[in-house]
Amino acid sequence: MNKPDPFSNLRIVLSHTSHPGNIGAAARSMKTMGLGHLYLVAPRYYPDPAADARASGAIDVLERARVCSTLEQALEGTALVAGLTARRRDVGPGDYTLREAAPELAARARTQPVALLFGNETSGLSNAELGKCQMRVSIPTSPDYSSLNLGSAVQVAAYELRLALLADAVPSEESAEELATSEEMEGFYRHLEQTLYRTDFLDPAYPKKLMSRLRRMFSRARPRKDEANILRGILTAVDKSIEK
Amino acid sequence: MNKPDPFSNLRIVLSHTSHPGNIGAAARSMKTMGLGHLYLVAPRYYPDPAADARASGAIDVLERARVCSTLEQALEGTALVAGLTARRRDVGPGDYTLREAAPELAARARTQPVALLFGNETSGLSNAELGKCQMRVSIPTSPDYSSLNLGSAVQVAAYELRLALLADAVPSEESAEELATSEEMEGFYRHLEQTLYRTDFLDPAYPKKLMSRLRRMFSRARPRKDEANILRGILTAVDKSIEK
Numbered sequence: 001m002n003k004p005d006p007f008s009n010l011r012i013v014l015s016h017t018s019h020p021g022n023i024g025a026a027a028r029s030m031k032t033m034g035l036g037h038l039y040l041v042a043p044r045y046y047p048d049p050a051a052d053a054r055a056s057g058a059i060d061v062l063e064r065a066r067v068c069s070t071l072e073q074a075l076e077g078t079a080l081v082a083g084l085t086a087r088r089r090d091v092g093p094g095d096y097t098l099r100e101a102a103p104e105l106a107a108r109a110r111t112q113p114v115a116l117l118f119g120n121e122t123s124g125l126s127n128a129e130l131g132k133c134q135m136r137v138s139i140p141t142s143p144d145y146s147s148l149n150l151g152s153a154v155q156v157a158a159y160e161l162r163l164a165l166l167a168d169a170v171p172s173e174e175s176a177e178e179l180a181t182s183e184e185m186e187g188f189y190r191h192l193e194q195t196l197y198r199t200d201f202l203d204p205a206y207p208k209k210l211m212s213r214l215r216r217m218f219s220r221a222r223p224r225k226d227e228a229n230i231l232r233g234i235l236t237a238v239d240k241s242i243e244k
Numbered sequence: 245m246n247k248p249d250p251f252s253n254l255r256i257v258l259s260h261t262s263h264p265g266n267i268g269a270a271a272r273s274m275k276t277m278g279l280g281h282l283y284l285v286a287p288r289y290y291p292d293p294a295a296d297a298r299a300s301g302a303i304d305v306l307e308r309a310r311v312c313s314t315l316e317q318a319l320e321g322t323a324l325v326a327g328l329t330a331r332r333r334d335v336g337p338g339d340y341t342l343r344e345a346a347p348e349l350a351a352r353a354r355t356q357p358v359a360l361l362f363g364n365e366t367s368g369l370s371n372a373e374l375g376k377c378q379m380r381v382s383i384p385t386s387p388d389y390s391s392l393n394l395g396s397a398v399q400v401a402a403y404e405l406r407l408a409l410l411a412d413a414v415p416s417e418e419s420a421e422e423l424a425t426s427e428e429m430e431g432f433y434r435h436l437e438q439t440l441y442r443t444d445f446l447d448p449a450y451p452k453k454l455m456s457r458l459r460r461m462f463s464r465a466r467p468r469k470d471e472a473n474i475l476r477g478i479l480t481a482v483d484k485s486i487e488k
Contacts, residue, residue, distance in 0.1 A: 029396055034386035057389055099407065140406060142278035145301055148399070152273055155396040156403050162384060163343065201481030213474060221465040230457065237445035241486045 006165050009109040011037040012154060013074045015129060016120040020045045024054030024062065025151025026118075031058035033158035038065040039074040039115075054151070071117075071129060072186070079112035079179035080105065080222070083125050083133030084153060086146050094136055094220050098160050101137045106164035112179060116157055121150050131212055132182065134219040180228035188228055189215060191235045198242055250409050253353040255281040256398060257318045259373060260364040264289045268298030268306065269395025270362075275302035277402035282309040283318035283359075298395070315361075315373060323356035324349065327369050327377030328397060330390050338380050342404050345381045350408035360401055365394050424472035432472055433459060435479045442486055 012030055017023055023046060027038055038061055040046055046067060055062050068074040075081055082101055108114050117133060119125035130136060139148060139156055148156070180188075193211055196202035202210055223231065256274055261267055267290060271282055282305055284290055290311060299306050312318040319325055326345055352358050361377060363369035374380060383392060383400055392400070424432075437455055440446035446454060467475070 025393065025396070028391075028393060031389045032385045032392050032396075034388070054393075056393070057391055139403065140410070141276045142406075144278070145275045147272075147301055148276050149269065149272060149298075149300070149395070151393070152269070152276075152396055152399040155392070156400055159383065159400050162386075166384070196478065196481070199478070199481040199485040201478050210474070213471065217465050217467060217471045221461045223461055227457065227461045230454065234440065234443070234445050237440070237443035238482055238486075241443040242482075242488075244486075 006106065006109040007034045008037065009111075009113050010035055010105075010161060010165075011039055011074075011078070011113065011115050012158070013039040013041060013071070013115050013117045014043070014150070014154075015041040015071060015074075015117060015125070017043045017046075017150065018121050019150075020048030020051040021054045022121060022150040023048075023065075024051035024056075024058075025149070026154040027051075027055045027061040027065070028058040029151050029155035030158050031061050032155070033162040035158050035161070036061055036064065038062070040065055040067045041071050041074050042069060043067065071132060072182070075115055075117075075132060075182040077113050078115045078182050080108045080135070081115045081117055081133045081182060082135040082137045083117045083130050084119070084157060085130070085136050085138050086124055086141070094134070094216055096135055096137050098137050098139050098157060101135050102160040102164035103167075104135070106161055106167075108179070109161075109165065116161075118150060118153060127212065131215050132186075134222060177224045180223050180225050184225070184228050185218070185223065188218075188223075188231055188235075191232060195235045195238055198239070250350065250353040251278045252281065253355075253357045254279055254349075254405060254409075255283055255318075255322070255357060255359050256402070257283040257285060257315070257359050257361045258287070258394070258398075259285040259315060259318075259361060259369070261287045261290075261394065262365050263394075264292030264295040265298045266365060266394040267292075267309075268295035268300075268302075269393070270398040271295075271299045271305040271309070272302040273395050273399035274402055275305050276399070277406040279402050279405070280305055280308065282306070284309055284311045285315050285318050286313060287311065315376060319359055319361075319376060321357050322359045324352045324379070325359045325361055325377045326379040326381045327361045327374050328363070328401060329374070329380050329382050330368055330385070338378065340379055340381050342381050342383050342401060345379050346404040346408035347411075348379070350405055350411070353405075353409065360398075360405075362394060362397060422469050424467045424469050428469065428472045429462070429467065432462075432475050432479075435476060439479045439482055442483070 012035060014026060023043060051062060052059060082105055105114050119129060139153060197204060256279060258267060258270060267287060295306060296303060326349055349358050363373060383397060441448060
């Protein structure tokens, strides 16, 4: 049996990038660290000569980049999504520094696709985008100036992941379990939201806050495929009981 | 007695840089990691509007940069010089990966000036320049493409040094979030089990297996107090809906 290549299970997702030069710089950063899968969600200008110029010897990464209209498309099939944020907003169980996060991301990439998600240069990741991330990852920066160039942020992240992947990590029992994919978890969240409406637990006027808190909690659990199925089964059983 | 600031003992030296945009990018990379001392040895074009543009919010680092005609001037007063090279040429006692080198460089910067030396974009460091370095430091790269952009190389090096400098400083702060207690979680599991019986999802003959799987999953989430309360609230709402 062929061993899957963990480098090919790692995708870099750039969402709503404003400057095409940064897309080229990101491609170059990736290639120097052995990463080849670039996904672009609704880039403002792409393709663009500025992207090609900054890519330098990584034109092939740009040429194979997939342009997606929605984040869901870019995350299809991923089992773990790490969103890069400028700093730790809430230091909680879902928040990691890049160095803390790298071993888990690398271990997961040995068996299933993993995404690193970077937001717009100015506004970063939206709350909706962060809601799709199981890990919120920050690169420690100076409190005086935390604004890394997008290509530089991709470079640092790709560097940490390369080192984590090369570290001779034996896949742990935990990472050998197959996680539920982004689509499966999104299906669960939709179902949960519907069921919570029916129980009147969710106020239809303010559904977002509770749902985002529930997302954060379940994200931290990294539900496996069979566990996601159990959760769906519970919701279905609740639905039927209510109907009776 | 004042403690010397190790960050101010770290200087970045760029030798014979061709593209002024890279000087600006290097300044930005430095500032995000709290480094402020930039030395330029015989830059081809400097000052230059392209440097200012790429520096973004780090114009102050550019303005304080010292332009030197010789490397000796830039290294004046340094106790340790690390030359960045594209790859390990000879793996010998003077050769380090960046991660191997960072602790020694950081430790030295607590007491004496330390320089990180970066060569020309195309030709790298000359043998004469490498001769001035006590450490030859490489950033591990893909064998297929090892050409980091200069600004990105400075970013990665500054990042490693920042982490090494902070490592000794203060013990990392633990999350201040208060987790749910064992008793609270046990109460939740009992409630969950009862509600699942009522929905007929749980087979009363074999309840243990499913409950232990659910326990494992929720345990991994490390639910906080407020999250445990939300979960209990959901169960209560479900109970009421079933009673209706």
